[in-house]
Amino acid sequence: MVSIVRTLRDHTDEVSCCAFSSALLASCSGDKTLRVYHTSDLSELPFSPLSSHGYRVHCCCFSSCGRFLVSCSTDGSAIVWNSDTGERSAALQHPSRSPLRVCALAHDCAHLLAGACDGTVALWDFSSRTLRRCSAVSEDSVVACCFSPSNQMFVTGCTRGDLKLWDLDVNLLHAEKDAHDLGVTCCSFAAQFNVGVYGCCVEFRLASCGQDSQLKIWIVSQREGAGCVMKLLHTLTAQSAPVLSCAFSSDGELVNLGTVLHTLNQHDRYVTAVALSPTMPWIATGSMDRTVTVWRIGDGDDTTGKYSEQTWFSQTDGEERKLPGHSRLLLADWSEEDVQNWLSEEGLEELVSIFKTNNIDGPELNQMSKETAAELGIESVGLRGRLLRKIEALKAEQSGSEAPDEFLCPITRELMRDPVIAADGYSYERESIQSWIRGKNKTSPMTNLPLQTTLLTPNRSLKTAIARWKSSQ
Template identity: 45%
Template structure:
């Protein structure tokens, strides 16, 4: 099951790209801005939107740690941003001044690749912000880039259909015409074994027989032989990969559990305004999402959690939540959420603190080496005795935010129907009310939302036609009946 849980409508023009970190969502647009949202409640961060570019922003991506965001633009620059405060860290100008179409961090955050409309590709040192090496492709605009999982090489794709493989020293390993009508995106599989990898292309006239593109890569071709793990496999519509391989036109969910990583998007730039979700195990269509009113330009899966963002020329970003109810689910969702939190690194905890407006506690938590497991088990006493947090207000706020995390796990483990949870607090509603956007919220939470001069819907981000809140007695009775049955 998949449902639309939030719509972001802050951009003033086409949305070009969406990107997730462990705690944030970034979007960029033709309106020259980049916007940052917290994944906890999808509110925009105080320092958003990020403004520097003088023309359209084509791509944005987070560093693996999530501390840095890169964006690139028609203005010929690639900008690095501090995600904690929105400050500009560096402005890196493409040597030729050509519009920059794509940027991508290496897995270890040491390098950043930027590709431009004139075919130039630059490898930047992401620590010193200096140009390391520069190269170029023969024809076309560079519109796609992806690093291998180990960072030893990366591939670029052009609007002319060329795929080029580069090593980490910017030496061209191989270049080949892969698709006749151009490449729109490329990515590497994050799962090294026992997964079918599909290769798609935009040649629609040649895809009518199966509804899927046929790859021009084949066993025995130079391109095929240059990719580890593919040399010994039989060519055809699909291959079973022994090692990480790259694919064209596909986006993986990036979930750590192999059985949960079955969702991907075969068409990232859909011109029929829809997004199709496939199950790679059964090759069947799971969902067709049709809520966008104009062409779909981008999509991205969140790491570790079942969220998807889709951007469109209708100026909106839709946030989708998946609820896996299939036999392929390897563990319960509550275990998954709890494990996700407990697996947070110290950097992940720092990002979470910043997203909650608790920036003042980052250094204290780092000094005390607080990771996800320790965060999940913090108490009032440990905040006072161990972390030496003197401010009662800070202690109360961090405990409240931690309790929200615990509540999410508890709600999932107790099987509370999602419609009984307030969209703002994600807690079981006690006094539900209906707002003028048609959604139900916990009365106190919605009143607090409005009191902060937010005249927009928490669900759609559109202006609320009225501030009137109507008691939802039917929902309140349903919650009471459910509690009598399940909370004895």
């Protein structure tokens, strides 16, 4: 049994990641912030949101004790926060300021790892906050990483599709080429591990997912004096689109024979993140619809910390739900029933019969004006004004979330106002790319290759297209 505990709607851009501690839930977003909630009542903490990052926050994670929260961003920094006060404990900069896509803390809190777009990983000593080493591990962006439960090795995954095992000196232990066709998106170790009878072998379970629409479960064996071996245990193929996130439950058990236990369809757009509480039967999912949904698993007893569902993952092909007022479907796609339901939700029930009689659907609602409202027979000036204000608010809500991807700045993921073309051939918001360059980062935010020139050319055709799209909303 699965039920929704609450849907959190505080972020103003796509949710990138979710993480639980024993008492808190954190989420991060393209809006450059992290938000932190009490798991007791899902109220937002007084110091939330946390907003020291200059660009999109890609990943966040708690220390095992829950005292620290770590985040990483396109701005090339990993920030350590005190989760009790919200104070910034440290800001750790990647040596080449390359955008950081993923971060992970060792279970013993000895090391902090971050994967970068230039194919490197930065490894810090967490207690002293000093850089231990920064090493190239791939020719492509590192977008996934996690420490083993033993804290003696870690895994990296890249956009090429390789999974690699490393020791703490960043020596390669094992490489699994093309583990996921078109790229790895996430990896996660189970907390438990098995030790051989004579202590000469340790076995871990690793989950990975990728652009190939598959979730894979691996056995990672570490034998004394014989290195590491990875063996594929399961390939789960219930997904029909790229799988973006995966996580083990606290007991480390697996889905029995790969059976899908539940399909969760609350979100209106792609699901990008999934996290499981270590102490409660809860799952948190984050989405491109800007929301975080908290789910209760099982019979509703939140005090046991035990539940039967074991391995969870999120994927991009979530079912589109037509829930007026909260749906991210464009207004122009709404049916007559959607419009009538929206009126009821907004406290305009007295207009439902009028709209039903006149067969008003989404496109007609989108074009509603004072004149057309009067023609419908809405005699009350106050009621007409309230209707039009609700419509404008709805348009404003939708205008940023459904913009075509090419209209969004690759750095900030915000709708561009003054798009310019950089030397890498990509278009950016002028202010964002200028700030990027002023930060002594002379590489492309998209390719990580050096920019041959800092000259920026106005993209007038794109600016016109964005203006045309905005007017249509």
